[in-house]
Amino acid sequence: MSKMIEKKKIKGLLKEAVKQWHTYVPQKHIGGDVLIAPLPEEAKELEAALDNISLADDDLVISPKDIFFPQLETMFKFKKGEIAETVESSPKLLFGIKSCDLKGILFADEFFKRDFEDAYYLSRANERLIVVIGCINPPRPGACFCTSAKTGPFAEKGFDLQLVDNGESYFVETGSEKGEEFVAKYSGFFQDESGDAEKAVNSIKAKAEKAVELKIEFQKALDLMANDDFIPEEKYKRIGERCVYCGACVYTCPTCTCFNVFDNAKGDEGTRVRIWDACIFEGYTREASGHNPRNQKWLMACRRYEHKLKYDKAKTNMSGCVGCGRCLASCPVDIGMSKFVQEITEDKKIM
């Protein structure tokens, strides 16, 4: 490690980057939520947007998955029987995402590449640069459990650059050649660091780890779930009875990738689109005949936990949950992955 960047130079860097990349940065929106959104290119709008960027440890309510897997996406257009593919592909800079969300993206990458390739996702994600800013304080205090899921608060690999907050400046860690090239290209914004950076970085990271208060027995939960005979039906039922099936946990989750497909048409012209779907919805498995193999609330509720903790792990050796805590933070009735883990590891009871 050899570089750092002063915080006051970030805006200038982003202004330059916008010329080459679609640049996604966390921005404060009306109402106060911080969402990751592209910076506009037009000078005046860009200035205004840069005034609203927020690189502190804000809660990005929606995970950045929608950059590569938008909530609603056109798959193709058609007119008089002719099909025109609508695949998006542009260079994207993700500046300031969190380490758990990086894991989420890496997980989704693997999923969309596996077996049949998903042209839409892969095309959107094809050319990208990811700059992680590690969390000094958990953005969702009491819900984040990255240290238990081993996904944060700082990333170990998979990023192009990682910034380590050191007050007035960031230490810059390079994780790939692309990251190195980026620093070289915009070298005017970066400077060599002085002093014992490694020690400083380690101490910042150690402190950040301590700041994540929620600790759960995540590995124990994965081990339990790996056992086919382990079916915590009573616990699923209790969750199923409380869940109001709003879908918030699924929509905000960085690794939930299910979608539905439908056509929009006027006359012989229209589009085929896909839209996020949620396995906890009753209609998710209801067939045309009315037959629904997952016809009870608890069966709908347990799907999500099994998919992430059991089946994803079995298939990829990666847990499908990255510990971001959004499901708990967004749930109106206070259910979430961490609560489920606490339940099955008999750490705490949900009710």
Next chain:
Amino acid sequence: MCTCNKKNEYIPYPAKIESVKKESFDTKTFRVRFTDKNLAESFQYKQGQFMEVSILGVGEAPISITSSPSRKGFLEFNIRATGKVTDAIHALKKGDALYLRGPYGNSFPLEELKGKNLYFIAGGIGLAPLRSLINMVMDNRDDFKHVKILYGAKTPADMCFADELEVWKKIPDTEVWLTVDKPCDAWGCSIGVVTELWKETDVHPENAVAIVCGPAIMIKFVTLALKKSGFAGKDIIMTLERYMKCGIGKCGHCNIAGKFVCTDGPVFSYEQVKAFPEKEHVI
């Protein structure tokens, strides 16, 4: 445009309906051919696979290929009108366009069936996916031993492929047994659910494989009957149905246990199904 030059699996290819045949009161068989001549000729599939069939502007539905890979150039789909897409397909005529992508899913294990006695047990429209395999067997008849087709439907009017049932009957070493839940006057065959046929003909596990397709409840009772007759789990083969949207392991809808019915299935042995650590209604 996509920088990866790989094929986009979600884009369907146009095909033309060559003929429409009414099979039962709510099902029709559509014979289609890809508009692209090269594609029509080079297209390959296996018995038991399905395709995503669509009308642009209405939507897509997964439908088994009912024609046999041994009969080339065209594809056949036997479709029951039961909802948005399938109703709209039923309104189509000869010369109209359908859009197809696939083939998807695994297939019936043809090689493993060679040299075996085969029991095809179908309920209602469940004969459609089996027909692909049945005709494959009929076109390579010497590779297989005795064949029995046990077919049940609600009423005689619900029976599909009536002409073909007659054809199969006449093929040596091939038996066709029919039953209906509710007969009408002219009905000359058995009455009752398909397992009633056990009373009329031997269902024997020796050197035999049973291939089952139909509604979940029918599969369940047939499986029970087969087990009672002595069939091992691996010798009972079935196709499962699940709500599907993508057909390629991405949309998530069809998952059972850690499997996707669209890519790991739809053909499973009872042995596999039994091992699903599932609480939901599998069959």
